[in-house]
Amino acid sequence: MIVWINGAYGSGKSTCTYELNKRLPNSFVYDPENIGYFIRKNIPLDLHEPNFQDHTQWRIFNYEMLKYLSSAYQGTILVPMTLIKRQYYDEIIGRLIMDGIQVNHFILYAEKETIERRLKKRFERGTWAKSQIEQCIYAFNHIITEEKITTDDKGIDQLVEEIAYQSNLDLIKDSRGAFKKIIDRYTTTLKQIKF
Numbered sequence: 001m002i003v004w005i006n007g008a009y010g011s012g013k014s015t016c017t018y019e020l021n022k023r024l025p026n027s028f029v030y031d032p033e034n035i036g037y038f039i040r041k042n043i044p045l046d047l048h049e050p051n052f053q054d055h056t057q058w059r060i061f062n063y064e065m066l067k068y069l070s071s072a073y074q075g076t077i078l079v080p081m082t083l084i085k086r087q088y089y090d091e092i093i094g095r096l097i098m099d100g101i102q103v104n105h106f107i108l109y110a111e112k113e114t115i116e117r118r119l120k121k122r123f124e125r126g127t128w129a130k131s132q133i134e135q136c137i138y139a140f141n142h143i144i145t146e147e148k149i150t151t152d153d154k155g156i157d158q159l160v161e162e163i164a165y166q167s168n169l170d171l172i173k174d175s176r177g178a179f180k181k182i183i184d185r186y187t188t189t190l191k192q193i194k195f
Helices: 013-023 033-041 056-072 086-098 112-121 133-142 156-166 178-192
Strands: 002-007 027-029 076-080 103-109 148-150
Touching: 002 013, 002 133, 013 027, 013 076, 013 156, 033 056, 056 076, 056 086, 086 103, 103 156, 112 133, 148 156
Parallel strands: 002 076, 002 103, 027 076, 103 148
Antiparallel strands: none
16 A cells, blocks of 8 residues: 655654654655755756656656556555646656555645744755645645644644554554654654755
8 A cells, every 4th residue: 555645844744754754563655855866966957857756757657656656565665756747647646546545645734834834943945845835735625635634733742643544554553652753753853844
């Protein structure tokens, strides 16, 4: 099974994904962004698209990798990635579903003010992520709308449990103390900061 966690940049996708990974035995985090960075490092600058998702190769490679993983890996594949264009959703998630692969897709949905506050916590002001907020909110209200989970008033633990429940996944008990959870989540957040 693939659990795809969608949402605006700063909505908590990565934090949720890595928390799920800690509590789901036999799970693996697959990050499609890595393919974007690979493409950017391996083509001339004048061929760069403003958004690496606009490279056809990004969509093809991620579809192929997820198809391969779903057949070769017997655990749960966790994918944190914002997708707001229906075409791109169809080219990756839609194709996987057409192949008979179970993809549980969730949108972590929040109001603009909530997302801005979260991005400030990541020290992202005036960034590309912030400039995409309204476009993401529009897309999740009008283009890709299925399985929205409103996150404005929910903590990470609640989101993790809701995703697991809706995906029929059994979480192990979280034996970390409050301080360890904070450190783990802070570390995940730091990894998401793009300079």
